[in-house]
Amino acid sequence: MQNLRPLSQSLSQSSQLAATTANPPAAHPQTPSLQSPQQLFQADQLHPLSISISPQPISNNTYTTFSSQQGKKLEIPLYTTYGTPEHFTVRGRVIEAEASTPNSEDNWLDNLRRTAHQLHAEDKEHLWVDVNVMGKTYRTQTDREGFFELQLRAPGPVKPGYYPVQAQLEPGQKHYYAPPAQGRIVIQNPHEKSMGVVSDIDDTIQVSNVTQKSQMVKTFLLKNPYSQQAVPGMAEFLTALDQHADGEIDGDVNYVSGSPLNIAPRLETFLTLHGFPQGPLDLKYLGLSSKSDSPTEQLNYKLGKIRTLFETYPNRNFVLVGDSGEKDPEVYRQIALEFPGRVQAIYIHNVTCSDPHSQRFQGMVAFDTADQAGADALARGLISAQQEASIQNAVRHPQN
Structure with missing residues (x-):
């Protein structure tokens, strides 16, 4: 052994x-309520996993959850990432919502349909997303495959551990809505x-x-x-x-x-x-x-x-x-x-x-x-x- x-x-x-x-082997569309901040990127040209940006917050401690359910339903999976107080990444995606969530009563056909959706869900490009982390809210835009990514640093000293992340669509866009998303990042010293x-x-x-x-x-x-x-x-x-x-x-x-x-x-x-x-x-x-x-x-x-x-x-x-x-x-x-x-x-x-x-x-x-x-x-x-x-x-x- x-x-x-x-x-x-x-x-x-x-x-x-x-x-x-x-x-x-080794030109942004303008948001209806805000001018485009410095963290927004040219979504057609940059790949989500290689974006390098210096975002500016749009607000401090004023993240407001919207509950509109008008239009087509989307969802915002947030991916658990790691980083340091000096540099961490918030990453997510906007896609068409699943018809149902998994449960213990699902049969093989339910699971097959859901897996197919996960692999081929329609992604949503050029949508504005508000991301709240460590008391600050940032606005960014999805790329052509529905991804968004922010490269950030902590606003002050932080302890090692989990930190919550929230994300939601900026309201009033293209007849879409999505439930507010919850995720986390891990910070280590x-x-x-x-x-x-x-x-x-x-x-x-x-x-x-x-x-x-x-x-x-x-x-x-x-x-x-x-x-x-x-x-x-x-x-x-x-x-x-x-x-x-x-x-x-x-x-x-x-x-x-x-x-x-x-x-x-x-x-x-x-x-x-x-x-x-x-x-x-x-x-x-x-x-x-x-x-x-x-x-x-x-x-x-x-x-x-x-x-x-x-x-x-x-x-x-x-x-x-x-x-x-x-x-x-x-x-x-x-x-x-x-x-x-x-x-x-x-x-x-x-x-x-x-x-x-x-x-x-x-x-x-x-x-x-x-x-x-x-x-x-x-x-x-x-x-x-x-x-x-x-x-x-x-x-x-x-x-x-």
Whole structure:
């Protein structure tokens, strides 16, 4: 099950394997009530995930919720992001609203229709959106794929943790309305020594059957957050690691997955329903722009996302959690080599039933069930005995 040699020693002995991953490829319309502020961008020319703006607030502490329900109904998914007091991102999208929300009584056809909507929902371009965060309200405009993004800094000193975000359409636009949206961002101090967690999603915390492609597609299309199975004990394991980081459950777990950004609301609902700690979601943008992520590339995609995370918090060490179904062992090995001394442990859910002592898992803990990972984390001082017992109990008495 385990290989407890020091991580740096084991990784250096596997440098030949790492060499294969060492060199990855690297005029506004006017709002009826306000003049266009500096934060508005040329929506036809800029891609939402590469916008760089210096927004000016339109108001301080005067965010007013509008309740008009005239026109076509839209919705505003807000994506959980991470940042620092000096720089954080608010990101969202305006799309056609779903006809219904998922529930435990949905059948496979309900789930199929909803998944199809999530993947192909009509996005709404050039709509004005008011975003409220940290007591200030900003107005921005959606781009041609319905996205909006603000690059901001905190107005003053802030503590690490979750911060709420609200967004709504500016009223009176093109006969549309949308319920006010609620979301969150996670702020961490880049200057303090601390611990974070990087976790994959598919087959690491939820049963996705990635190694069986036909079953994977069936699971993706025909399940919803209620019927999607969680890997027993993994919610308790990640919660224990999050709490160990600073004594609180406050966004120390970063989820990095190859799932499409379109299903972020579905994944966040899954996390909530199954008791996982909430945290930032780094998902693939699959769109028409040249900035679109490859739907099949995993290794370089994940390397880029995790490198950015490590560089954002240069004084933070990390525990990396993934599975053996795709490229997590190779990605995590490369990260540990690039950032020596900053990876405290690597846990790999052995969904391929591979030899846990094989070269692929050198310096890592390949586990079959979450209680095995919990026992190792206890031995390393990463969780408490009480937390380890809760992981064991969850594995023995799964709630799925």
